[in-house]
Amino acid sequence: MDGKRTTVRDMRRRNRSVLLSKLYFDGPLSRFELGQATGLSAASVSNLTGELVEEGLVVEAGSVDSDGGRPRILLRVSPGYGHVVGVDVGETRVRVELFDLSMAALPAKADLPFDSPLPTPAQVVEHILSGLATVTAEAGVNPAALLGVGIGVSGTVEQGAQVLVHAQTLGWDAVPLEAMVRAGTDAAIYVDNGATVLGQAEMWFGAGRGARHAVIVLVGSGVGAAVVTHGQSYRGATSGAGEWGHTTIIHGGRRCRCGAQGHLEAYVGAGAVLDRYRAARGGHPVPGLDEESALAALIAAADHSAPAAKILDETADYLGTGIADLINLFNPEKIVLAGWAGLALGARLLPRIRQAAAAQALRRPYAQTSIELCELGSDAVAYGAATLPIARLLHEGGMRAAVPLTAPVTRRGTVPPLAAEPA
Secondary structure, X not given: OHHHHHXXXXXXXXXXXHHHHHHHHHOOEEHHXXXXXXXXXXXXXXXXXXXXXXXXXXXXXXXXXXXXXXXXXXXXXXXXXXXEEEEEEOOOEEEEEEEEOOOOEEEEEEEEEOOOOOOOHHHHHHHHHHHHHHHHHHHOOOHHHOOEEEEEEOOEEEOOOOOEEEEHHHOEEEEOHHHHHHOOOOOOEEEEEHHHHHHHHHHHHOOOOOOOOEEEEEEOOOEEEEEEEOOEEOOOOOOOOOOHHHOEOOOOOOEOOOOXXXXXXXXXXXXXXXXXXXXXXXOOOOOOOOHHHHHHHHHHHOOOOHHHHHHHXXXXXXXXXXXXXXXXXXXXXXXXXEOHHHHHHHHHHHHHHHHHHHHHOOHHHHHOOEEEEOOOOOOOHHHHHHHHHHHHHXXXXXXXXXXXXXXXXXXXXXXXXXXXXXX
């Protein structure tokens, strides 16, 4: 009997998830359209949407005329149902942003720089909690009432009974970041790799929409990738997939921050590009107060400086070669170049990057791939991190989570498989 009740509850959660996901990505929709799109019976759609409306998760959004009958009421997910926080733990600072359920940004943000280029886990946690307190206070939101806080961080994020961060470039080994942050707040905490959360956001709302096989590459101070296959994020055996920046591009080449030699990040990461430019200038410092302004100065200098132009041409070749490896390995429909440095470089170099990729990739898979710039901007990791609690909400159909979610929805419009009826 207990097993049967559990099964019925699971079916109900799954069917609520189907409807809620469809409304979230494709709404507003009428109950009739929901039935057609999901295959659920009219009675199930009516009962479950009634529950969602009563709970405040779904609201009416006007009506449309029907063929000869009464106007059909449109439904949509309520943006005001709750708030989520996205946190970008970058190489130089922590950025915290607050969003409503529709992922509209609220005017409450915190940007907290690090004093050291290698922040300790304790320093990162202090910045996250400080930023969380700031944005919720500015918006008048109770942290305990948040739907959740998503955190994007560099390195491998091992999902399991305890979430552990392995960030070799930072000197972190099995850091229980989720538990450390959770000890300082009542909000639900979700942690994942920064490239992975950015990839999820681009698949939901950006350049990856409509694709089932894609790679979203993040180029900033570090370099990573989110691999999406059959509409789902490929995570590997222990959630460590996607470390594209630590693939070898030149045997015995430049030393990477991780300690190995010849990795892609040692050539196309923002710091590596600036190091190569500094060497080309005879060791003279590059103008700029930080990596972002220094890279912008390098790109601007390429119009009149032969060393700057040469460094950018080489960087385009390295990036294109790395992208060719992704094309040959994964045969994606799309490759999306993202991250603040990726956008800065891509705005000038995208044709050259495509040319280099075409020269190194197999002809057939290259012809089936488009290489595009991301659509969500240069600071989209916090935005992507905020999708983590929303993915949980959709996965659980708005019901209380029963198990950890380790494979979030990654394609816009994805609807979970239907459970058996009844609702």
